[in-house]
Amino acid sequence: MDRALALARIARGWTAPNPAVGAVIFRGDTVLGEGFTQPVGGHHAEVMALRDAAARGSDVRGATMAVTLEPCRHQGRTPPCTDAVLGSGLARILVGVVDPFPAMQGQSIAALRAAGVAVELVDDPRCAEQIRGFTRAIVHGLPEVTAKVGISLDGHLATASGESRWITSPEARADAHALRASHDAILVGIGTVLADDPALTARVTAYGRPITHPRPVVLDSDLRIPATARLFDHPVRPLILCAEDAPERSLPAEVVRVRRHDPTGALRAVTARGHHRVLVEGGGAVHRSLLDAGLVDDLVVYLAPTWIPGGRSWVGGPPLGALGDAVRGAITSVDRVGPDARITVALRHVTEA
Template sequence: MRRAVRLAARGRTTTLPNPVVGCVLLSPEGFTVGEGWHEHAGGPHAEVVALRAAGAAARGATAVVTLEPCDHTGRTGPCTRALVEAGVTRVVIGTADPSPAAGGGAATLRAAGLSVEVGVEADACERVNEPWLTAVRRGRPFVTWKVATSLDGRVAAADGTSRWITSAQARADVHRLRAEVDTVLAGVGTVLADDPALTVRGAEGILAARQPLRVVADTHGRTPAAARVRDDTAPTWVATAADVGTGPDGHLDLEALLRELFARERRHVLLEGGPHLAGAFWRAGLVDRVVAYVAPALLGAGPAALEDAGIGTIADAVRLTLEDVVRVGPDLRLTLRPLAPPPPPPS
């Protein structure tokens, strides 16, 4: 299963809005006879790729797959049928498929007489596919907040200049991160101040089959016609109040925005907006992961990374768990997640 997880990870930049999936076929003696991963949306699923690699050796084999085999006909046929017809006798599954359309494959395989085990290396299988699984379970895309700051938490100097706080190596790493999502979101304030392109560029070695959708959160439609986000290098949606409505603060209804993106088959949003938009996402409880690039530099003044997040006292601080620290050139990349809220006290 660990090998299947590594195979699944190869599809991170190409499979959305589909899940990443890896599959390994083992002979009755335990030898690998075929393997594969889901390479791109609309292409053959991991199980089918592995079955083709195995050929006749698939008969009597065990299929080890990170996600429950699909049980519906979409752009491809059901993997459950492919496994049964190939003569596979046992299927080991990392995690169940929560989608209403494709789920239920384990039951279909058991009904066909196959031995099925679910939950092997479940944590690893959940993590490699976390954005897609989270999106399907919640009905809105997984949200990663990307932020680049000085050591004292500033995103720009006192005069507003912000290029460049972090190094060229860190900026290249951001393009790798963008290649793993299907949507990049910024606020109109960022567009007016910095005129960003919000595209995947100059990321050597990255396989990106498509540019992410660029979304501008723009309540009143102030994005200039000549803004770089309106060029033809990537698709763009300038989301206004007329599109998704407004929340209690008079700005865009962010939950409605995410639901609309989910309806448009978007599963992973990279939040790259400024401090105000980031604060609004935190107030709404809509951030699932943080990727922070911290430069060894001090600014002493200027805007902080986050504003108006609804925190009035230290007791209300958003606590995060640090999962990973990597040196990227002279900078640090921190990956963090919000801690789950404590259970309510007994009544």
């Protein structure tokens, strides 16, 4: 299952609205085939593993498959994976976690067992974590949210005048682009667009798979975004979320109206379009609103060994009144990236799915 999980992680940010799944076929200590979910409309992990086994000339009859998520049972753009497994002659299936979709949950496991295939439900929490965004979208209509910042040791992302290029190193920025590529959408506020005119593309991807670009999403209550903004040249059509009373404008983007000051409603609109993993890159007001609403799952901080006295804080809004109201998290990893540090923090959030 460790290898299947590693494969599933490769597919993150590549498969929406489908979950990123990994599968490995083995006999004893010998891997016969492996694969992960392809972009929507392509093969799922189980079929990719069977195709890989065939390409290697491996006989999978009587072998075991480990797959991070219960094989699909429904007919969509591709045939049910359960049928492919049943037709392969595999003798045993290790399932990381059951399908979170209530109508499908456990159906494939039951069908495989009825056909004489031995199925073991591993119920691995790492597999559940791998599809957290997919599960939350089904159960709550919300995405998995990661907030990302690049800051100095004193917590600033820019000088007082707004200069911010570059606080972090080239290595950290490349790592951040790989982080972008592992998400379905990248969200910023209109302040970031007006100040930096970001392209919001992913120039680097992890694991050597083709680069995919997360969909750019802009929170722009009053539709102030310039028609010349660089993100309108993005390979994926941008999504602009504005207030219900915003002026009418014709823009080369999908414009969706949501209630003002409603971060939950904004994220629901993103999720409804099939984006289950969202990376938030600011600015400070956006970070603060999502943190205050308890909607951020993880915070990734790129920390540069420098000081910017009097600089701009990465989180905006009014001062906190009481320490007991502070958002607290748990550091899950600290890694060195070039001269900088990458710190990942798991935060409290409203929905635990």
